[in-house]
Every structure is written in C-alpha cells, then in structure tokens.
Amino acid sequence: MVKVELDDITKYYGKRRGVENINLSIEDGEYLAVLGPTGSGKTTTMYLVAGLLSPSKGRILFDGEDVTKEPSEDRNVGFVFEEYNLFPRMNVESNVLFGPTVKNLDLSESRQIAREMFSLINITGKEMNFPDEISGGQKQRVALARAIVSNANLLVMDDPLRALDAKIREILQVELRNLVKDLSLTCIHATHDTQEAMRVADKIAVFKDGAIVQFGTPEEVYNNPVSIYVANFLGETTEIEGIILQENNQSFLIAEDNKIEIETELISGTKAVALIPAELVDIHSISERGKITYDNNIEAKIIKTKCVGEFYDVDLIAFNQVIKAKELIGKNVPLTEGSKVLFATDKGDFRVFPIEEDEKDEKEI
Amino acid sequence: MPEIRLQSVTKIFGRKVEAVKDLSFIIEDGEYVSLIGPSGCGKTTTLRLLAGTILPTQGNIYFDNKSVENLSIRDRNIGFVFQHFAIFPHLTVWENAAYGPRVRGRKNSEIDSLVDHALKAVQIDDKAELYPPSLSAPDWQKTALARVIASEAKILLLDEPLGALDQKIREEFQVFLRNLVKKEGLTAIHVTHDQSEALTISDKVAVMNKGKLVQLGTASDLIFTPNNIFTSFFVGESDFLESVVLNDKEDFAEVRVGQSTIKVKNMGISRGRRAVVAVRREFFKVHKYEDKIKTGNFLPGVVVRDQFLGLLRRVRVKLENQQIVEVKIHAKHPIRFKENEKVRLVIDPSSTRCFEYPEEGVASALEM
Incomplete structure (x- = not known):
C-alpha cells in the first residue's frame, strides 16, 4: 500500500527518447493500467518505477518520499515480466521463497504466506514441480506469487498476460484484479490490450510516443477520448466526415445528404470527422422504424456479417460508405447479408473532432 | 485434393x-x-x-x-x-x-x-x-x-x-x-x-x-450447440450451473439449481441425474428484482459488480448458492446495476446446453 508519484519524469537512451515529461499519480491501493502500443514508453515507465532504470530527469515519490536514487531492492516493489523469468532449476516453492530467502526474512512465516498464496492463485499441488513442468498460465501465477510474497506493497507488471492464450488471459484478468484488491496492493499494469486495461484497472493512462495522452477511469477515457488516436486505440470505429450544423440548440453533422445528430461545440460550417465505435451502432429491422427511440435512424444495407464468438462483426453500407458494427450474439437482430436495416445511434455515441484544414499545409512546409 | x-x-x-x-x-x-x-x-x-x-x-x-x-x-x-x-x-x-x-x-x-x-x-x-x-x-x-x-x-x-x-x-x-x-x-x-x-x-x-x-x-x-462442457467453456465464455434433473419429458427439461427450478434444453439426461447447465454470458438477461417479467425462468441473485468496458458491460451476479456468474450486456443498457442490488437472471431455455455432470467434477473437466 503505497502512493506512487512520477514528477516530470524523462528518460533518454542516448539520443533516443524513452519517455518525456511523465506526470502521474497512483493512489494508495489503486490499480492503474498503462495502455499503449509497442514503443510508446510503457516498459520504460515500469522499469523507472521499479528502479531498474534511473530517469534522466524528474523525481519518483513513494508516499511523498523521494525514492529516485534508491536502488530497486530497497523499494519493496514486486515485478512481473511478460516472460515469467522463473528460475528453471528451482521448483515452484523455491522460486516463490527466493525473495524472502535472500532478504533474510523469517522463512517459516514466509512459507506460511506462500502456502496461502498458492491457494489464492490456484496452484496448490504444484509446489514441487519445476517451471518446465507447468503451463504458461501457471508459470505467470508463480511469478505473481514470487513478486508479492516478499512484502511488496507495490506490484509492477509489464504486459504480464501477453504470452498467454486468450482463454487463460481472460481468466487471469479477473483473478489478478481480485488478488490485488484482496491484498490492498497498489498496482501498475502495462498492456497493449484495451479490453484487458479496462477489465483490470481503476484508472487508465494512455501512452503515445513516450508521453501520456489521456488519463482517467476506463469509462471517462472511453466516453471522452481526447483525440482520434485514442478513440481508435480503444476499439474499432468508423470515421464519418462532414460539415457541422448548429440549429435550434441541436448539433448535426452533414455527411453526403444525411443529417446526423451529434454532440459538439464546434461552430456551423466547421469540417469535422465523427467517429462511431462499432459496438455503439445498433442494428434494427426496417419495420421497427418509429418504434425505436434513437436520435438517428438511418437506412443501411448489410454487406457482410461474420460471427467471431461473442460478437457478430457486421459491415453496413450507408451514405456511400462502410460502417462497422458489432452486435453481441444472443440479441435478435436481422443480420442477413444484402438485407436493408436501420443503423441506429444516439447523438452521444459520436466522438467529434475538427479536421484541421491547415494541417496539410503545415506538413508541406 | x-x-x-x-x-x-x-x-x-x-x-x-x-x-x-x-x-x-x-x-x-x-x-x-x-x-x-x-x-x-x-x-x-x-x-x-x-x-x-x-x-x-x-x-x-x-x-x-x-x-x-x-x-x-x-x-x-x-x-x-x-x-x-x-x-x-x-x-x-x-x-x-x-x-x-x-x-x-x-x-x-x-x-x-x-x-x-x-x-x-x-x-x-x-x-x-x-x-x-x-x-x-x-x-x-x-x-x-x-x-x-x-x-x-x-x-x-x-x-x-x-x-x-x-x-x-x-x-x-x-x-x-x-x-x-x-x-x-x-x-x-x-x-x-x-x-x-x-x-x-x-x-x-x-x-x-x-x-x-x-x-x-x-x-x-x-x-x-457445443456438445460437451469443455467446448462450452473454451469457445467464448459460459457459466456452468450445477443442477439436478427433475423432469426429462418435454423439449425443455426441468432442473433444480440451488433453491430454484428452471427449464433448460433437454439433452437426454434422465430424471434424478446430476447435470451441468451451460449458459453463454451473452444469453443471460438481467433484470432488477422488482421489475415485472413475463417469464418464471430465472435465478435470483445479487449484483457484485457492474463493470463498464466500452465494448460491453459485464455484470457479475452472486446466485443464492453463492456461485458467481457473469452477464454480458450492451454498453448502453438502460439500467446501471448497483452493488448488492437484487436482480433476476432470466434464462432462455432454448439457448442453454445441459450436459451430464462430469465424474471428475466441473473444475477438473475444465482443467486445461
């Protein structure tokens, strides 16, 4: 249980930027997801917090105390890597007890904690097995136990589930969050997977090119992405370009000849792009026109559907462009290819950004 | 070829x-x-x-x-x-x-x-x-x-x-x-x-x-239509309700889950046998307990968490037998469920699967 603050942290590797001017505060007992693509500075941030790297500039504070110069072993941080990093010649129990052993902690007490840990992480019965005798999911559970058992109060995990199959990943996401909350740990978890970030975390920091571009609860970030980049990183969207029209206290996007009600403060005449996340596009049969209460009901034609497990991925054609939709299976919607349907959305579903006219010019200069 | x-x-x-x-x-x-x-x-x-x-x-x-x-x-x-x-x-x-x-x-x-x-x-x-x-x-x-x-x-x-x-x-x-x-x-x-x-x-x-x-x-x-418990578990996400078959005569069998009786797909498991009912998490419907619903085919429970994930929402519900199950709902589902709120989980019998209870237990049958 520790509050972690990064105060204007910058890290350069030679001339190459790792991260620049990172300001971040993680409350005591909070679960933070650091979300971004490869090369966005996630791993650098994890290593800086754990003390495996030292920053070129800036301070790191634990509970208000400057730990920037403290070596990793004095920070009480448990670290879980993508590649497990278990000791191959030690069995599960020895791996987990490695920390307490080298730290000269009371071993009988540690063994007791380890035993509770094994049942908590569902690995009881494998204590005497060696790493190459257990599955990837089990290895990562052992790595997690090892990270926590030596009195760590901050858990730092660098894409811990990346190497695992989807099914195990989904199970471990729930287990991880429950464990962190049960033990009241502060936790930082880097991932490139948006659903994973949303599933485990209280707060999300979205990284791009070594900087934080957005910070907030999963719901805040999802509902109000600050840029097209963030909106697209959070999920599949369709971009609709048009001109803004403000009329009788309502906002619209005029795209082709369609008037789509949206929410925006951009003034009439502004060229804009409205992004609609695929999962917010609802499909209804034409006969429901008038019975459903959406802000926008636009006629569209289904050109492709495929079932990928939990969702149907549907491509629609409306005003000469392809609209991507996702429908949870189990809902009774008409999804025959070629059929005409209603593409239903609410004004708040669109994320609207102005198209910078001079952007192109600037690039040319 | x-x-x-x-x-x-x-x-x-x-x-x-x-x-x-x-x-x-x-x-x-x-x-x-x-x-x-x-x-x-x-x-x-x-x-x-x-x-x-x-x-x-x-x-x-x-x-x-x-x-x-x-x-x-x-x-x-x-x-x-x-x-x-x-x-x-x-x-x-x-x-x-x-x-x-x-x-x-x-x-x-x-x-x-x-x-x-x-x-x-x-x-x-x-x-x-x-x-x-x-x-x-x-x-x-x-x-x-x-x-x-x-x-x-x-x-x-x-x-x-x-x-x-x-x-x-x-x-x-x-x-x-x-x-x-x-x-x-x-x-x-x-x-x-x-x-x-x-x-x-x-x-x-x-x-x-x-x-x-x-x-x-x-x-x-x-x-x-998975034909066994492991496929149900592995392909997509399902919850597994341990139950006993009460009536095996109709298209939909009656089974007892905890204190409740529900109808599920009849897959030939005879009366008195233990069974496992698999329900995909997209197929549960969740309603506030006091809402009027047209069907008696539900399990009562209390909400553990209603989690917003953008793509969808996941509502975790603790059933009377203490089992926690999960329901996937549309992100824009009109109701936000509160922690500890009483709810009914409505089950469409035609979307369920009902398998013989595995001899080794459900957890072992699902071990990967």
Missing part, C-alpha cells in the same frame, strides 16, 4: 507423455480445418503427425484411403507454413518458390510455369526478383505460400502462420489465405491460438484438450 483420415492415432513421447490420445477424425477433400485448444493440447503434435515429421505410436493416418505409414515426408505432397517464416533469405522470392519443383527435378520450362502461377496466386509476382530481407512480414508469408503452391502440394499445414503479424494485417491476411486455399483447391489444416481467427477462416474447427479431440464442427456448431 485429398481426404485426410486419422484412425485412433496416439503419440507418446518418451515413456509416458501422451501428446495425442486415440485421435480419430476426417478432414474432407478441399476442407479448411483449424485446430484450437489450450497450449499442450496436442494440436501441433497432430500437425507434425500429418506432416510425417513424427510417426504415430499407435493408429494410422490415411490420405485418400491410402495409409501414409510408409510414405516419407517428401512423398506426402504436403506444404508447411510456420509462424517464423522458414524461407531462404539468400534466394529471391522467385528462387524460393522454385525450390520445390527444382529439388523434384522438374524441367526448367515446367519450373517457370509453376512458379509464375504460384507468384500470381499469392499476388507477389511484382516482387519476384527481391530478396526476403527487403520484404514485409506478410510478403515473407506469401513467399512461403508461393513455395508450397509451386511444389504442387495438395495439403497445406499451417502452424500459427499469422502469429507474427499485427492485428489489422492479420485480419486481411485471413481472408486472403482462405481465398487462396479455396482457389487452389487445397486441403488445409491450420493451428492457431486465436479463436476468432479459427472461427473466421475455416469450414470446420476442431477443439482439442489434453491430447483428445473434444468437438469438430462449424463455427456455429461450436458457439451455439
């Missing part, structure tokens, strides 16, 4: 590691089949057995009803594509593709026409003179595929062929790969850890666990 048949194939590594056990299935001529399952389930071993790089300990493999027992790898007419592009970096794309026919001693004129056809089929003919290091990842895989096609292989074995590609490119490549296989009339067997890839690309999907074939069926079979 051969038909592939495995008959009671077992492969034991060393003395006791049974990688595949008594595996029997048929892949029809020209069919695209994916193998999925947890790591260590035997899917890669199955692929290697088909390739002939390892031999079965027991059982037999037939290509078009001919046993391949004594057929060397070379004579099996098989093409192999791996995740890590096994192509020759010091040969051009064209020379890579020409490798197969060349080692088979084909005439130069024949090699020319086979390679030209192969490069066109994989749409890489414009890069014929380039060397692999100057190509992108998808083009490496296209080169590997061109080599298979030029070698006139009729069976294509793919081991995580798209594993090294980014998600967007991966999805495009899935469509490309399926079209190629169909156009060239190949029989394809594709190992992947990505379920949605398997469901998208194949005619049929084989689910494996612990060396055994669990179910072979179309995507729709596996999603909507």
Whole structure:
C-alpha cells in the first residue's frame, strides 16, 4: 500500500527518447493500467518505477518520499515480466521463497504466506514441480506469487498476460484484479490490450510516443477520448466526415445528404470527422422504424456479417460508405447479408473532432 | 485434393507423455480445418503427425484411403507454413518458390510455369526478383505460400502462420489465405491460438484438450450447440450451473439449481441425474428484482459488480448458492446495476446446453 508519484519524469537512451515529461499519480491501493502500443514508453515507465532504470530527469515519490536514487531492492516493489523469468532449476516453492530467502526474512512465516498464496492463485499441488513442468498460465501465477510474497506493497507488471492464450488471459484478468484488491496492493499494469486495461484497472493512462495522452477511469477515457488516436486505440470505429450544423440548440453533422445528430461545440460550417465505435451502432429491422427511440435512424444495407464468438462483426453500407458494427450474439437482430436495416445511434455515441484544414499545409512546409 | 483420415492415432513421447490420445477424425477433400485448444493440447503434435515429421505410436493416418505409414515426408505432397517464416533469405522470392519443383527435378520450362502461377496466386509476382530481407512480414508469408503452391502440394499445414503479424494485417491476411486455399483447391489444416481467427477462416474447427479431440464442427456448431462442457467453456465464455434433473419429458427439461427450478434444453439426461447447465454470458438477461417479467425462468441473485468496458458491460451476479456468474450486456443498457442490488437472471431455455455432470467434477473437466 503505497502512493506512487512520477514528477516530470524523462528518460533518454542516448539520443533516443524513452519517455518525456511523465506526470502521474497512483493512489494508495489503486490499480492503474498503462495502455499503449509497442514503443510508446510503457516498459520504460515500469522499469523507472521499479528502479531498474534511473530517469534522466524528474523525481519518483513513494508516499511523498523521494525514492529516485534508491536502488530497486530497497523499494519493496514486486515485478512481473511478460516472460515469467522463473528460475528453471528451482521448483515452484523455491522460486516463490527466493525473495524472502535472500532478504533474510523469517522463512517459516514466509512459507506460511506462500502456502496461502498458492491457494489464492490456484496452484496448490504444484509446489514441487519445476517451471518446465507447468503451463504458461501457471508459470505467470508463480511469478505473481514470487513478486508479492516478499512484502511488496507495490506490484509492477509489464504486459504480464501477453504470452498467454486468450482463454487463460481472460481468466487471469479477473483473478489478478481480485488478488490485488484482496491484498490492498497498489498496482501498475502495462498492456497493449484495451479490453484487458479496462477489465483490470481503476484508472487508465494512455501512452503515445513516450508521453501520456489521456488519463482517467476506463469509462471517462472511453466516453471522452481526447483525440482520434485514442478513440481508435480503444476499439474499432468508423470515421464519418462532414460539415457541422448548429440549429435550434441541436448539433448535426452533414455527411453526403444525411443529417446526423451529434454532440459538439464546434461552430456551423466547421469540417469535422465523427467517429462511431462499432459496438455503439445498433442494428434494427426496417419495420421497427418509429418504434425505436434513437436520435438517428438511418437506412443501411448489410454487406457482410461474420460471427467471431461473442460478437457478430457486421459491415453496413450507408451514405456511400462502410460502417462497422458489432452486435453481441444472443440479441435478435436481422443480420442477413444484402438485407436493408436501420443503423441506429444516439447523438452521444459520436466522438467529434475538427479536421484541421491547415494541417496539410503545415506538413508541406 | 485429398481426404485426410486419422484412425485412433496416439503419440507418446518418451515413456509416458501422451501428446495425442486415440485421435480419430476426417478432414474432407478441399476442407479448411483449424485446430484450437489450450497450449499442450496436442494440436501441433497432430500437425507434425500429418506432416510425417513424427510417426504415430499407435493408429494410422490415411490420405485418400491410402495409409501414409510408409510414405516419407517428401512423398506426402504436403506444404508447411510456420509462424517464423522458414524461407531462404539468400534466394529471391522467385528462387524460393522454385525450390520445390527444382529439388523434384522438374524441367526448367515446367519450373517457370509453376512458379509464375504460384507468384500470381499469392499476388507477389511484382516482387519476384527481391530478396526476403527487403520484404514485409506478410510478403515473407506469401513467399512461403508461393513455395508450397509451386511444389504442387495438395495439403497445406499451417502452424500459427499469422502469429507474427499485427492485428489489422492479420485480419486481411485471413481472408486472403482462405481465398487462396479455396482457389487452389487445397486441403488445409491450420493451428492457431486465436479463436476468432479459427472461427473466421475455416469450414470446420476442431477443439482439442489434453491430447483428445473434444468437438469438430462449424463455427456455429461450436458457439451455439457445443456438445460437451469443455467446448462450452473454451469457445467464448459460459457459466456452468450445477443442477439436478427433475423432469426429462418435454423439449425443455426441468432442473433444480440451488433453491430454484428452471427449464433448460433437454439433452437426454434422465430424471434424478446430476447435470451441468451451460449458459453463454451473452444469453443471460438481467433484470432488477422488482421489475415485472413475463417469464418464471430465472435465478435470483445479487449484483457484485457492474463493470463498464466500452465494448460491453459485464455484470457479475452472486446466485443464492453463492456461485458467481457473469452477464454480458450492451454498453448502453438502460439500467446501471448497483452493488448488492437484487436482480433476476432470466434464462432462455432454448439457448442453454445441459450436459451430464462430469465424474471428475466441473473444475477438473475444465482443467486445461
């Protein structure tokens, strides 16, 4: 249980930027997801917090105390890597007890904690097995136990589930969050997977090119992405370009000849792009026109559907462009290819950004 | 375009590691089949057995009803594509593709026409003179595929062929790969850890666990009518309700779950037997307890968490028997459920599956 603050942290590797001017505060007992693509500075941030790297500039504070110069072993941080990093010649129990052993902690007490840990992480019965005798999911559970058992109060995990199959990943996401909350740990978890970030975390920091571009609860970030980049990183969207029209206290996007009600403060005449996340596009049969209460009901034609497990991925054609939709299976919607349907959305579903006219010019200069 | 048949194939590594056990299935001529399952389930071993790089300990493999027992790898007419592009970096794309026919001693004129056809089929003919290091990842895989096609292989074995590609490119490549296989009339067997890839690309999907074939069926079979508890668990997400069958006479059987009685799909489990009802998390409907609902087919519970995930919401509900189940609902579902709020989980009997209670217990049956 520790509050972690990064105060204007910058890290350069030679001339190459790792991260620049990172300001971040993680409350005591909070679960933070650091979300971004490869090369966005996630791993650098994890290593800086754990003390495996030292920053070129800036301070790191634990509970208000400057730990920037403290070596990793004095920070009480448990670290879980993508590649497990278990000791191959030690069995599960020895791996987990490695920390307490080298730290000269009371071993009988540690063994007791380890035993509770094994049942908590569902690995009881494998204590005497060696790493190459257990599955990837089990290895990562052992790595997690090892990270926590030596009195760590901050858990730092660098894409811990990346190497695992989807099914195990989904199970471990729930287990991880429950464990962190049960033990009241502060936790930082880097991932490139948006659903994973949303599933485990209280707060999300979205990284791009070594900087934080957005910070907030999963719901805040999802509902109000600050840029097209963030909106697209959070999920599949369709971009609709048009001109803004403000009329009788309502906002619209005029795209082709369609008037789509949206929410925006951009003034009439502004060229804009409205992004609609695929999962917010609802499909209804034409006969429901008038019975459903959406802000926008636009006629569209289904050109492709495929079932990928939990969702149907549907491509629609409306005003000469392809609209991507996702429908949870189990809902009774008409999804025959070629059929005409209603593409239903609410004004708040669109994320609207102005198209910078001079952007192109600037690039040319 | 051969038909592939495995008959009671077992492969034991060393003395006791049974990688595949008594595996029997048929892949029809020209069919695209994916193998999925947890790591260590035997899917890669199955692929290697088909390739002939390892031999079965027991059982037999037939290509078009001919046993391949004594057929060397070379004579099996098989093409192999791996995740890590096994192509020759010091040969051009064209020379890579020409490798197969060349080692088979084909005439130069024949090699020319086979390679030209192969490069066109994989749409890489414009890069014929380039060397692999100057190509992108998808083009490496296209080169590997061109080599298979030029070698006139009729069976294509793919081991995580798209594993090294980014998600967007991966999805495009899935469509490309399926079209190629169909156009060239190949029989394809594709190992992947990505379920949605398997469901998208194949005619049929084989689910494996612990060396055994669990179910072979179309995507729709596996999603909507899994015939066993492991498929229900592995393909998508389901919850499993332990129950006892009270009435087995109607289309919908009556079962007791905790203190409640609900109707579920009758799958032939007789009265008095223990059963496991599988419900996909998309198929539960959740209502506030006080809401008027038209059906009596529900389980009462209290909300543990209503979690917003953008893509959807997940409502975790604790049932009267203390089991926690999860419901996936639309992100814009009009009601936000509060912690500890009483709710009813409505179950549509036609969307359920009802399996015999596994002797080893539910947890063991689902162990991967």
